[in-house]
Amino acid sequence: MIIEDFMQEVGESSIREKLLSCLRSNPKTLPCTFFYDRTGSELFEKITTLEEYYPPKVEIPLLRSTARKFDGELKGCDIVELGSGDCSKISVFLDEVLEENRQTIVYYPVDVSREAIEKSGSILRKRYPEMGLHGINADFLEHLRKMLGKRRGERRSLFCFFGSTIGNLDRTKATEFLKDLDGVMKREDRLLLGMDMVKDIDVLERAYNDSQGITAQFNKNILNVTNSHLGTDFNPDDFEHVAFFNRNYSRIEMHLRAKRDLEVTSPLFDEDIIFKKGETIHTENSHKYTVDHIRGMADAAGLFLRNVYTDDKKWFSLAEMVKV
Structure with a gap:
């Protein structure tokens, strides 16, 4: 099979710039495209088999x-x-x-x-x-x-x-x-x-808050992907998975909420990234x-x-x- 490659032009430096820009934005975000490393892809395959995920x-x-x-x-x-x-x-x-x-x-x-x-x-x-x-x-x-x-x-x-x-x-x-x-x-x-x-909102919110916590693992894994690109020291255990239906925008939102005050470092940063307890990283929207x-x-x-x-x-x- 022939495969045309348009990804070679997307270098690691541009990926790092994108991630850093998102983490320094207000509110902080991470692009959902970074969910899908090998681990993230395996977790998503598990999500598709869950009873709650319709x-x-x-x-x-x-x-x-x-x-x-x-x-x-x-x-x-x-x-x-x-x-x-x-x-x-x-x-x-x-x-x-x-x-x-x-x-x-x-x-x-x-x-x-x-x-x-x-x-x-x-x-x-x-x-x-x-x-x-x-x-x-x-x-x-x-x-x-x-x-x-x-x-x-x-x-x-x-x-x-x-x-x-x-x-x-x-x-x-x-x-x-x-x-x-x-x-x-x-x-x-x-x-x-x-x-x-x-x-029904209950159906929607259960689909993104499964009882086994697989979606939470999937959401938190984006921090491991970020670490691999930026050399940051995110610990996924410092964050909790949050997913809810936003009626105003007709969408499920996924966030990661800091459990405590944090300072995230990287050899690529001139300044640490500061999190206050309760501050979130917006990781995904899923519009309905x-x-x-x-x-x-x-x-x-x-x-x-x-x-x-x-x-x-x-x-x-x-x-x-x-x-x-």
Whole structure:
């Protein structure tokens, strides 16, 4: 499998600058993209199996039923999956596509982790030997136009963005991303966008505060990742995991709250980073949507919202948007 690499230009110095800028901001933050080192990825896989964590339980059956509706339209199509990860979701989708149609498909996994692309590519080659594969190692938020600006002939594309990852972006950035995507799509190209829906707050908050504490470990591990890049001396045990639904912004927020006054040092710092007891680091947002939210985002991006596929409880949706 060919893998195009757009991550070489992202050097360690730029990563350090980004992390340091976030830690010196007010309030302090850390980008959620830094959750996913090897340990973080393993912890997230555990999260997806937890009883409280509902998204995979509703998204996977929805992917199957939606793929059956798409099957006849995928002949001769490129499937570009943004944030492809471990290929589990696209496999569910592709299992419902006829082999004669898969023979004409080229699948483009896009991920910041080259290791993830290589691993998933090996799995997919064995599972669908008839299908074309072309990996793209990139941060699609940063490299979208560069990696997709030169389109591949006249083939149609289906862009897939599963798992409600778009919910990690605030509404303005999410709309800007959709506008950027509209800029590289060709007429009649489509986007299948996973979006977690507004629901009972108890259900939402339990999903991010599981009884086994796996999500807490996952959240705290971002401090270990920060230590590896900045040489800081964060001790994850000095922080507690906090996750709650913010009604005003229609989102789950995850934070790390200092249990005591702290001074965090690094050989790269001129001054220590000071934490007061109770001060937080904002690590992630996960926005939840209504159909009106989805329609408004599509309209603002210039995309036509053709369908919103959802489960019986209306807990999760796959929004089909078309370039017009």
